[in-house]
């Protein structure tokens with residue numbers, strides 16, 4: 687046992703593809719969080735003062751980015767998509783009571799979304815694509 691192992695039981699993941707997939711998902715999730723925060727402090731129908739980009743547009747873009755990277759993470763890390771989908775359905779049903787308007791719980795169509803994102807990424811992959819896309823495509 688090395689000195690480092692004696693100091694901490696944690697063993698960091700050193701798999702470069704894991705780090706790419708997990709890191710990108712975290713980056714996009716935090717960008718989505720920033721967009722949500724902007725909508726809270728300025729209003730969803732306001733715009734970024736310097737660029738003029740509407741907050742609603744930015745939020746939509748970051749939600750899309752987060753969905754995309756979450757799907758890739760689920761696929762690559764072999765997460766249980768059925769469990770995630772069922773839990774998201776339950777969560778959406780519980781949270782719907784928080785909203786005054788009568789909404790139908792509509793968790794994102796996880797399987798459809800995940801498969802369509804995967805299909806588009808792999809269809810666009812070419813020998814000159816980024817290593818990230820090619821590694822995902824080759825794995826499955």
Ligand SMILES: [Mg+2]
Pocket residue numbers: 714717747748751
């Ligand atoms: Mg983004």
